[in-house]
Amino acid sequence: MGGNVWFISGASSGFGKHIAQEALSRGDAVIATSRKGTTLKDLEAAGALLLDLDVTSDDATIQVAFQAAGDKHGAITHFVNAAGYILTGAIEAISAQEAFDSFNNNVLGVMNMSRNQVAYLRPRRAGGVIANFGSVGSWYGGAAFAHYAAAKWAVSGFTESLHEEVKEFGIRATVIEPGYFRTGFLNEGGGNCRSPRNEMRDEYTGTGVAGVMDFLGQANRNQPGDVVKAARIIVDVLTGTGVAAGKEFPIRLLLGPDCVRDVKAKMARTEALIREWEPTITSTDHEDVKKA
Structure with missing residues (x-):
């Protein structure tokens, strides 16, 4: 039997579900949660404890879930916050309420869970992930995909900051950044891919918005990434075993050749921008500031 205890939010599908399955296959204990967590019967059959939990819940509700997990399996060692969805559509078309709901789940929910997880792990002085x-x-x-990009940028910046705050307590934080994986994430009607009530398709015909929406439709079920392989790597990295043995724990975990390609392209564009504008960018100090 493994010695790790995993608490996974967003375990109903995609990465959350496959990480749970991989951890269970190694003999670890898993607490699998989602808004309707007690419907995850396949994970329960594999040995997971199922809990209903909305990541935007109040502190008391989250702490009760942690207590239930501890009562069943002992102290939680690994927290995975995988709940979330993509909101697609033109910025003009997305209402204030739709934007709030997206950030509340994808960003504030992650912050909410992480804050309670630090409060759980830190006093125990036993580390954790x-x-x-x-x-x-x-x-x-x-x-x-402006709202999705904004949410994920926020999560990455938040998690990098979180790692810096808690590393001295032996707690490690990382942000997992996958490319396109065949998880069902883009399936229409599945709850993970949402569009605004007023899509404004006619107004944006022939624009970049329409082009991206067409691309996402074509990419669905044709993504190159194998989520089973990715889940195996994620569990290795979070436990420091397998492919991660002997390597430094990463603050960011990129997954997929497409992700590496796109990140390198962004880095190259940023470097080119700095080269072109550096004389202007660096001309803003007071005259009395000593130049290096």
Whole structure:
């Protein structure tokens, strides 16, 4: 039997579900949660404890879930915050409420869970891991996914800051940033891919928004990434075993050749921008500031 205890939010599908399955296959204990966590019967059959938990819940509700996990399996060692969805569509088309709901789940929910997880782990002085989900969309924006990119940028910046705050307590935090994986994430009607009530398709015909929406439709079920392989790597990295044995714990975990390609392209564009504008960028100090 493994000695790790995993608490996974967003375990109903995609990465959350496959990480739970991988951890269970290694003999670890898993607490699998989602808004309707007690419906995850396949994970329960594999040995997971199922809990209903909305990541935007109040502190008392979250702490009760942690207590239930501890009562069943002992102290939690690994937290994975995988709940979230993509909101697609033109910025103009997305209402204030739709934007708030997206950030409340994808960003404030992660912050909410992470804060309670630190409060759980820190007093125990036994270390622990907190893993949040970003995306290749953490690295660049584009038409039709502005709110998703903004949310994932926020999660990445938050998690990097979190790691710096808690590392002295032996707690490690990382943001997992996958490229395109065949997880069902883009399936229409599945709850993980949402569009605004007023899509404004006619107004944006022939624009970059329409192009990206068409691309996402074509990419669905054709993504190159194998989520089973990725889940195996994630569990290795979060436990320091397998492919991660002997390596430094990463603050960011990129996944997929497409993610590496796109991140390198963003880095190259940023370096080119700095080269072109550096004389202007560096001309803003007071005259009395000593030049290096």
